[in-house]
Amino acid sequence: MRNLVKPVKTIGLLTLDTLFWSKKTLFIAAVSLVIVGLAVLGRLILSFSWIRVPFTPEQVFGTLMATAVIHFLVTFVTLFYGTALISEELEGRTITYLFTRPVPKPAIMIGKYLALVWISSMLVIPTILVSYLVLYLGPDTTRLMRDVGTLGKDVGIVFLAMLVYGAFFSLLGAWLKHPILVGLIYAFGWEGIISYLPGFTRKLTVTHYVQSISPHADTASAIAMMIGERTPALESVITLVLMAAFFLASASLILREKEYVLEQ
Amino acid sequence: MSAVLEARNLSKWYGQVIAVNGVSFSVDAGVTGLLGPNGAGKSTLMKMIMGQLRPSQGEITVFGQRIWNNYPLFARMGFCPEQDSFYERMSGAEFVSSLLRLNGYSEEEVSRRTDAALERVRLTADRDKKIAAYSKGMRQRIKMAQTVAHDPEVIILDEPLAGMDPVGRHEAIQLVRDWGREGKCVVVSSHILHEIEAMTGNILLMHNGRVLAEGDVHQIRELIDKHPHNVHIRCSDPRRLAEALVGFSDVVGVRFHPEGNALTVESRQPDAFYDRLPGLLLSRGIDLDELTSPDDNLQAVFHYLVK
Numbered sequence: 001m002r003n004l005v006k007p008v009k010t011i012g013l014l015t016l017d018t019l020f021w022s023k024k025t026l027f028i029a030a031v032s033l034v035i036v037g038l039a040v041l042g043r044l045i046l047s048f049s050w051i052r053v054p055f056t057p058e059q060v061f062g063t064l065m066a067t068a069v070i071h072f073l074v075t076f077v078t079l080f081y082g083t084a085l086i087s088e089e090l091e092g093r094t095i096t097y098l099f100t101r102p103v104p105k106p107a108i109m110i111g112k113y114l115a116l117v118w119i120s121s122m123l124v125i126p127t128i129l130v131s132y133l134v135l136y137l138g139p140d141t142t143r144l145m146r147d148v149g150t151l152g153k154d155v156g157i158v159f160l161a162m163l164v165y166g167a168f169f170s171l172l173g174a175w176l177k178h179p180i181l182v183g184l185i186y187a188f189g190w191e192g193i194i195s196y197l198p199g200f201t202r203k204l205t206v207t208h209y210v211q212s213i214s215p216h217a218d219t220a221s222a223i224a225m226m227i228g229e230r231t232p233a234l235e236s237v238i239t240l241v242l243m244a245a246f247f248l249a250s251a252s253l254i255l256r257e258k259e260y261v262l263e264q
Numbered sequence: 265m266s267a268v269l270e271a272r273n274l275s276k277w278y279g280q281v282i283a284v285n286g287v288s289f290s291v292d293a294g295v296t297g298l299l300g301p302n303g304a305g306k307s308t309l310m311k312m313i314m315g316q317l318r319p320s321q322g323e324i325t326v327f328g329q330r331i332w333n334n335y336p337l338f339a340r341m342g343f344c345p346e347q348d349s350f351y352e353r354m355s356g357a358e359f360v361s362s363l364l365r366l367n368g369y370s371e372e373e374v375s376r377r378t379d380a381a382l383e384r385v386r387l388t389a390d391r392d393k394k395i396a397a398y399s400k401g402m403r404q405r406i407k408m409a410q411t412v413a414h415d416p417e418v419i420i421l422d423e424p425l426a427g428m429d430p431v432g433r434h435e436a437i438q439l440v441r442d443w444g445r446e447g448k449c450v451v452v453s454s455h456i457l458h459e460i461e462a463m464t465g466n467i468l469l470m471h472n473g474r475v476l477a478e479g480d481v482h483q484i485r486e487l488i489d490k491h492p493h494n495v496h497i498r499c500s501d502p503r504r505l506a507e508a509l510v511g512f513s514d515v516v517g518v519r520f521h522p523e524g525n526a527l528t529v530e531s532r533q534p535d536a537f538y539d540r541l542p543g544l545l546l547s548r549g550i551d552l553d554e555l556t557s558p559d560d561n562l563q564a565v566f567h568y569l570v571k
Contacts, residue, residue, distance in 0.1 A: 003368050010365040014351065021353060093349035097410065100314055101366035102339040256333060259318050261278065262347065 007103040011111025012118070014098075018088060019119050024080045031076060032127040035068045039131035046135075057135040058147060062216030064131055065154050070210055073127065074161045075187045077120045082169025083179040085112040086255065093262050106252035109174065113248055116166045124162065125155055150215050157213055160240045164206050167247035174254045206243065209236040266328045267292050268418060268449040269313060274322035275473075276308050283308040285473035286322070291451060295444035297460035297481070298453040300470030306453040307346050309470070310422045313451065314343045326418060339367060342416035344407045346423045346453075350395045356406045357382060357391040363410045381413035386435065400427035408436065412443070419443055421452040425459050430542070430555060437462045456557045457484065458493075458534050492516050492530035495537065498554035499545070502527040508544045512537075525553070 019025065042060040089095035098108055132151050136144040168186075172179035195207035202208045212230040231239070267290035276284040284305040298306050311317040312324050315331035315338075323330065326337055351359060361378040369377065382388050385405040390398070395406060404427060411419060421440065425433050440463045443450050454460050460467055461481050469477040469484060477484065499505055506518045506527055514533035521527060531537040534557075545552050 006368055007366045010362055014362060017353065018351065093345075093347045094351060096316060096343065096345045096347070096349075097363055098366070099316060100338055100341070100343040101363060102335050102337075102368070103366050104335050105333070261317070 004103070004107045007101070008107050008111040008114070011098065011103070011108050012115040015085065015112045015115035016119055018092075019081055019084065019115060022084070022088070024084065025119070025123075028077050028080065028123055031073060032123055035064065035073060035127050036130050036134065038068060039064060039134040043134050057143065058150075061132060061135045061147075064135075065128070065158075066214060066216040069124065069128060069131075069154075070158060070161055070214065071192075071207070073124055074120075074158055075165055075191070077123055078116070078162055078165035079169050079180070079183045079187050081116045081120060082166050083173040083183050085109075085116060085170050086173045086260075087177075087179065090260055090262065095260060096262070099260075105256040109170065109248070109252040109255045113166060113170050113251070116170065117162060120162045120166060121159065124158055128155060128158060153213075153215055157210060160213075160237065160244075161206065161210050163244040164240050164247070167244045167251065168206070171247045171251040171254065174251045174258070203231070206240070209240050209243075212236040266290075266325070269324070269326055269451070270328075271309075271312075271324045272322050274309075274312065274324055275320050276305075276312060276317060277320050282473050284312070287470075287473070287475050288322075289468055289475055289478055291449060291468075293444075293447050293449045294466065295440055295450045295452060295464035297464045297467040298451055298470060299455070299457060299460045299467050299484075300453075301455050304455075304470040305473040306455075306470055307422055308473075310343075310420050310451065310453060314341065314420055339414065340416055341418040341420065342411035342414065344411040344419075344421040344424050346426070348400070348403055348427075350403065350406070352396040353394065355392045355394055356387050356398065356402075356409070359395060359406060360410050360413050364413050367414045369414075377413050377415075381409040384412065384439065385409045401429050401432040404428050404436070405432065408439065417448055419448055419450045421450065423453055423455075425454060425456075430552065433459070440464075457481075458538065458557060492532055493534040493537070494557065495529045495531065495534070496526065496554070496556045497529065497541075497552070498526040500525070500551040500553070501548070504548055505544065505550055508548060512540070 039060070042055075042064070043057075046055065046057060046060065086095070089098065099105070128151070132147075133144075136147065138144075165187075169179070169183050172183050172186075176182055191205050191207045195202050195205040195211070209231060213233045213236045230236075269289075269291040271287055271289050274284060274287045275282065287305075287309065298309065300306050308317060312319055313326070313331070315334065318332050325331070326334075326341065329337060331337055351362075354362065357378055360381055361374050364374045364377055379388070382391050385408050387402060387405055387409060390402060395403065398406065404424060408421070408424060411421065424440070425436055428436060437459070440450055440452055444464065452460070452463055465481045466479070467477070467481050467484065468475050497505065502520060502525060506520070506529075509515050509529055510518060512531075514531045514536055515529060516532055517530035519528045529537070541555075544550075
């Protein structure tokens with residue numbers, strides 16, 4: 001097992017380099033900036049009372065987290081990077097170099113997945129921190145310090161969501177020839193609709209478990225929570241971790257067994 | 265004792281298309297040339313040897329073991345793929361060392377082996393240059409460096425000479441011969457008989473997914489010499505070169521190309537022709553831009569053999 005640490009790290013670094021310098025990163029960074037821009041706009045509205053709204057920084061931050069970050073940015077980042085993990089190597093026809101070394105294919109998948117989690121965290125977590133500071137920073141630091149616990153919980157939830165979505169989209173990337181379309185349908189179709197339906201089917205979405213442990217509630221998730229109980233926090237966390245492990249194991253298995261035919 | 269590589273009734277098909285059809289052969293230490301026109305099934309066969317493709321039927325073994333998903337075997341094998349694909353942002357040295365790390369070597373060992381491999385393919389001076397800035401010949405050489413950096417016992421080279429200039433070609437041929445002499449099992453593919461012949465006398469002749477002949481190259485040589493061998497030359501002064509060439513008895517035709525700086529020569533003795541060409545170019549101060557041998561004449565020989 002110890003012998004695999006170095007190959008996994010090398011695969012991770014190779015993947016990180018490829019992902020970081022891809023056009024996707026520029027696009028995702030731009031989307032992250034839009035979210036920070038929304039936080040700036042919220043702060044200006046609150047500071048200068050441009051419109052009479054009964055909102056507090058906590059509410060603006062909560063809405064931003066529940067809608068823009070968790071439901072959109074996290075899904076978007078992991079979708080674009082996760083589906084690219086294998087397909088970029090196939091399109092670039094560099095996968096041969098990895099597959100002809102004495103490294104088990106599951107180790108290749110794990111190295112790539114770790115790179116995905118790392119780069120996603122590097123883009124999403126600073127977006128959360130900067131948005132928090134923009135909304136809370138002021139002469140009175142009491143409020144800033146008071147909600148640090150919520151901020152920490154948010155970062156943890158976002159990280160968990162990235163683990164699950166990242167593993168799921170890695171699975172699609174390893175499995176399908178054109179994974180991005182299926183990924184989009186899943187992310188913004190299945191997850192977006194099913195998680196708000198009453199009954200058991202909601203439990204077949206990642207969103208449900210994330211909503212169950214989220215300290216914030218946007219309008220949509222509030223409705224979802226009204227029509228059905230939240231899953232207990234510990235159960236939700238365990239389910240999310242198990243989901244991530246299952247998706248990653250499936251992706252590794254597919255990578256191991258599937259025959260990838262490179263286009264001539 | 266079993267052969268290093270052994271294929272038994274090996275077939276591979278993609279849907280309705282048969283790429284390799286019931287091939288059986290065995291290969292031992294030394295250089296074996298895999299010769300065949302484009303589309304003969306050479307690359308598919310090499311990918312099956314390297315465990316990149318799963319046989320549809322039959323079996324392939326390396327050192328008596330099945331290769332598919334047999335990761336430890338890759339420590340003993342090196343593969344130079346046909347495709348001109350790289351992690352372009354890396355330098356040559358980074359590329360080789362990254363792949364060596366996958367073999368689990370220590371950093372000192374990675375560094376030592378990277379230096380040795382780059383030295384062997386004469387890329388030491390350009391080791392820190394980005395691969396994206398490499399010439400086609402340098403890109404071929406860096407592929408060869410990663411193939412042999414871990415000192416494999418089996419070396420599989422898919423069209424390694426494609427795109428190389430004459431000097432690079434000569435050096436690469438020497439390398440392949442050296443590896444064969446060192447006792448490694450080298451399988452090298454090409455669609456150009458002259459290239460294979462320069463590396464080995466032992467060939468596997470492939471056409472339409474089948475192995476047509478296995479063994480000594482001389483019989484094939486005799487067959488091919490009955491057909492004019494086309495050589496496409498792009499140079500600074502094709503007319504002066506043509507004047508010099510037409511005096512030789514083996515040259516049976518010269519065609520100029522519309523773009524004005526190229527000609528195709530038909531020779532019945534390609535060996536003599538290739539030996540003579542550098543001297544002719546040098547003595548007349550003609551610069552050589554490109555030297556290629558179109559596939560057509562080999563295709564003709566294959567048709568002849570099939571009949």
